[in-house]
Every structure is written in C-alpha cells, then in structure tokens.
Amino acid sequence: ETGVTQSPTHLIKTRGQQVTLRCSSQSGHNTVSWYQQALGQGPQFIFQYYREEENGRGNFPPRFSGLQFPNYSSELNVNALELDDSALYLCASSLGLVSGANVLTFGAGSRLTVL
Amino acid sequence: AQSVTQLDSQVPVFEEAPVELRCNYSSSVSVYLFWYVQYPNQGLQLLLKYLSGSTLVKGINGFEAEFNKSQTSFHLRKPSVHISDTAEYFCAVVGGSQGNLIFGKGTKLSVKP
Numbered sequence: 001e002t003g004v005t006q007s008p009t010h011l012i013k014t015r016g017q018q019v020t021l022r023c024s025s026q027s028g029h030n031t032v033s034w035y036q037q038a039l040g041q042g043p044q045f046i047f048q049y050y051r052e053e054e055n056g057r058g059n060f061p062p063r064f065s066g067l068q069f070p071n072y073s074s075e076l077n078v079n080a081l082e083l084d085d086s087a088l089y090l091c092a093s094s095l096g097l098v099s100g101a102n103v104l105t106f107g108a109g110s111r112l113t114v115l
Numbered sequence: 116a117q118s119v120t121q122l123d124s125q126v127p128v129f130e131e132a133p134v135e136l137r138c139n140y141s142s143s144v145s146v147y148l149f150w151y152v153q154y155p156n157q158g159l160q161l162l163l164k165y166l167s168g169s170t171l172v173k174g175i176n177g178f179e180a181e182f183n184k185s186q187t188s189f190h191l192r193k194p195s196v197h198i199s200d201t202a203e204y205f206c207a208v209v210g211g212s213q214g215n216l217i218f219g220k221g222t223k224l225s226v227k228p
Contacts, residue, residue, distance in 0.1 A: 004158070033215060042119075042205050042218030043159070056215060090158055097214050103149075104216065106158035 002027050004107035006091050012113045013081050021076040021110045023091030031055075031097055032074040033104060034066060037088040049074055050097055078112075086114045117141050117210035121219035129227050130198055136191040136222045138206030147209040148189045149216065150180055154202045162204070165189060176200070201226045 005024045013019050025032050031050045035043035045058035049068035063079040072093070078085055088111050092104035122137040140146065147166055151159040163174025170182040180191045189206060203221045210217035 042220045045215040108158040
C-alpha cells in the first residue's frame with residue numbers, strides 16, 4: 001500500500017503571494033488532515049476533510065482553505081502569505097474521522113519559506 | 116481544552132543508556148494518547164498509542180510508555196538507546212470535539228557514541 005505523498009517538498013514564496021500544497025492520501029483512507037509545524041514547535045491542526053467537506057478547523061484565519069477531491073486527495077491553499085506562514089505543512093490521512101482507533105498516517109511534509 | 120506538555124526540549128544521552136522522555140497532559144474524561152517520532156527531513160511516524168486497558172504500552176523500535184492517570188502523565192522509555200534513535204519525539208492527545216491531535220512542542224533526543 002502506498003503511504004501519504006505530498007508535493008512540492010520545498011518551495012519559496014514572497015509575502016502577499018498565494019500557495020497551493022498537494023496531498024495524496026494513503027490507499028483506502030477517506031479523511032485528510034492538515035497540520036502546520038513552525039520551527040521548534042509541535043504540529044498545529046489547521047483543518048480536516050471528510051468526504052470532500054471540511055469537518056473541523058483549528059485556530060487559523062480564512063486565508064487558509066482547502067479542498068478534498070473524490071479520490072480523497074487534498075489541497076491546502078494559503079492566500080496573502082505572511083512571513084509567519086513559513087513552516088513545514090504536514091498532511092495526514094486516516095480511515096474515518098480521527099479517534100483513538102483511526103490513527104493518522106503522515107506525509108513527509110512541504111516546507112514553505114516566505115520571504 | 117486538552118493540552119500536552121513535554122517537559123524537556125532536549126535530552127542528550129550516550130548510546131546504550133536508558134532514556135525517559137516526559138509528557139504530561141491536561142485531564143479529561145477519556146484520553147487517547149500517542150507518541151510520534153520525526154527523523155530529520157521526514158514526517159511523523161507513530162511509535163505507540165494508548166487507548167484503554169493495560170497502562171504499559173509497547174511500541175516499535177523497543178520503546179514503551181506508561182499511562183499514569185493520577186499523575187496525568189504518559190512518559191516514553193527505552194532501556195537502551197541507539198545512535199539511530201536520534202530524532203524529535205512528540206507526545207499527542209486527541210483533543211476536543213473535532214477529534215484532531217494536539218501535540219506537545221517536542222523533545223529532541225540526541226544519542227552520542
């Protein structure tokens with residue numbers, strides 16, 4: 001079975017630009033979550049998608065948005081980039097909504113640098 | 116709201132020595148706890164999880180953790196570490212009605228020869 005794959009692995013943007021990050025979930029998984037990991041911090045929950053709809057959101061502004069497609073892959077879009085958006089963005093998939101039994105499988109992440 | 120505190124940001128240890136990485140969580144009615152490991156330039160890999168039952172949980176790579184409800188702790192241990200265990204370790208709890216994971220800030224384990 002294939003794991004979670006993310007693209008691109010690294011990218012550099014300037015303030016005010018927009019970025020799209022992509023994620024392919026693990027085979028058989030129907031739920032995708034996105035996390036932001038700033039340097040020296042633990043991952044923070046951005047949002048979760050289940051059956052193509054947003055199902056839960058963390059404390060992130062509306063310029064962070066996402067999509068989930070019928071094949072359960074997902075995109076994270078960030079508009080009007082700010083310097084503080086520089087971070088590792090982690091995608092994780094699971095079978096069903098996250099609970100103790102439905103464990104997250106993480107991708108290797110997309111490292112975004114905003115200059 | 117749930118929260119997780121990892122008490123040590125860095126833990127240096129010599130190869131073959133025992134190690135304990137500490138994690139405390141805020142109390143709740145039911146708790147699902149996890150330890151993840153992150154090797155350099157990689158994503159997170161699940162080491163072990165506590166859902167219910169036995170308070171001693173065994174994971175991959177020889178790691179184990181003990182759930183202590185009275186002390187609201189879930190410390191990670193390994194009796195003998197290897198150079199390859201050098202990584203950052205994150206404790207996490209399933210939080211809130213959204214069921215997302217809440218992570219601690221991480222502990223960097225550095226194993227020296």
